[in-house]
Amino acid sequence: MRPFAFQKMNNAAEALKDKKAEAQFIAGGTNLVDLMKKHIAQPEALLDVSSALPKDIAVSGRGLLIGVMARNTDLTLNKDILARYPLVARAVLAGASPQIRNMASVGGNLLQRTRCPYFYDVSTPCNKRKPNSGCGALHGAERMSAIVGYNAQCVTVHPSDLCVALAALDAEVKIMTREKKEKSISFRDFHKLPEATPWKDNTLPENALITHVYIPENPFHQHFAYLKLRDRTSYAFALVSVAAALHLENGKITAARLASGGVAHKPWRWYEAEEFLKGKAPSAEVFAGAAERVVKGIKPLAGNAFKVPMLKGAVETALENCITQESYKQ
């Protein structure tokens, strides 16, 4: 690890004041410390924001405001989340391990870096780690890579489970810029595609802090599912994952949400399939039709075509779980 100066921050203003390009914030440390050990992140200074930022989870207006330092475990135990946004708890429980969830903050989860093996292996090219060095994964071991939204610059996927649920629920990311301006970024615009700047994972401005995540009111507390398919049944990143949520009125789907992890550089929403589900009565055929629309036109890489039928099956199963399982039972 490269030497660094360590500073404990008391509040957001102090943290922003001391933030220079060479410094990095540290929250739970579960991603950053790992990357520093591997010489992938090499900050000159660490600003410990773990006791400087809000961690409360509170009903706010018609939605829920989650302090950025809430631990991932808190999201799985909080009464309001379990009652109103249980999909969030489900997604978090599908990720990492109890120890890591006890340490990991909400903000760190949003900003965790990719798990692409080429990003982690400093002897290989990776545009995300070293701009303009190339993409080792493309034509390499593509098994874990993206099937949508990728380009020749970067084929990796976003590793978070929590973010898939937050994308499905149209969350907002509340930030404070270096100039202490408060802003809100819709989840849809928070993570980005590789474009010409694959080294940037998201649209958070330089040196800004995340302070909260806001989830607006929604009717998806009854029919929801988070399905994560991976190489072992627990404690592994997703090959593909699906967050599904339905609202039913008089036997018809009045609103639907479908999002996936493990498929793209950002948590991915399947808007066309959501539209298709609207107004229909739930049935195996309707769910198959939605899954059909999810995978239609997907062009996987040479090494990960298996993800397409896997995704199709996962979407169908997740939608079925929304109505057949007592999905709200914790």
Next chain:
Amino acid sequence: MTKHQYSRRFFLRSSVAFTALAALPAGVKAFYVDVENVVLPPKQTLPLKIKVNKREYEVLADSRTTLLDLLRENLGLTGSKKGCDHGQCGACTVHINGERVLSCLTLAAMVPGQEVTTIEGLAEGNELHPMQQAFIECDGFQCGYCTPGQIMAAVACVKEGRTGSVEEIKEFMSGNLCRCGAYNGIVQSIQKVAAQ
């Protein structure tokens, strides 16, 4: 003939290089130190007050020290094990404020003000913690390397109430790998303590 010339040239070149090198070391070292000072920020040593197993320790540690290294190297508490050092195996599991965390991904500098419990702090005097006893009775280990982490995670698993079924125990113990495959004994140990 060409071979001979090549060798001769090679010999001449390498002796020049060797002569130059012989004169270098001091210069190289100084150069390296210069570069290091420009490229690398200076090391920072922090005075840390850390409470482990109800005992206060005052130590000086490099800012880069993880809690795991601090426990093992500075405090001589070698019960917590380093399996992967990257958050992937659970061998380094300890409790902070009564909750299980990975000491290999925790910077020691972030621990002051909190209470750490390690495997060494579990027993009451000569009386083993019920989970330690259960691991012995249920064959919860073979080589024992993962065991301190397993036991710390198991104690937390029971406290969290995640012992409703074998599946639930397995899911909530999935952050602790056991290379010897003592998983059945581990699950039984947890069931035994949960039932007490």
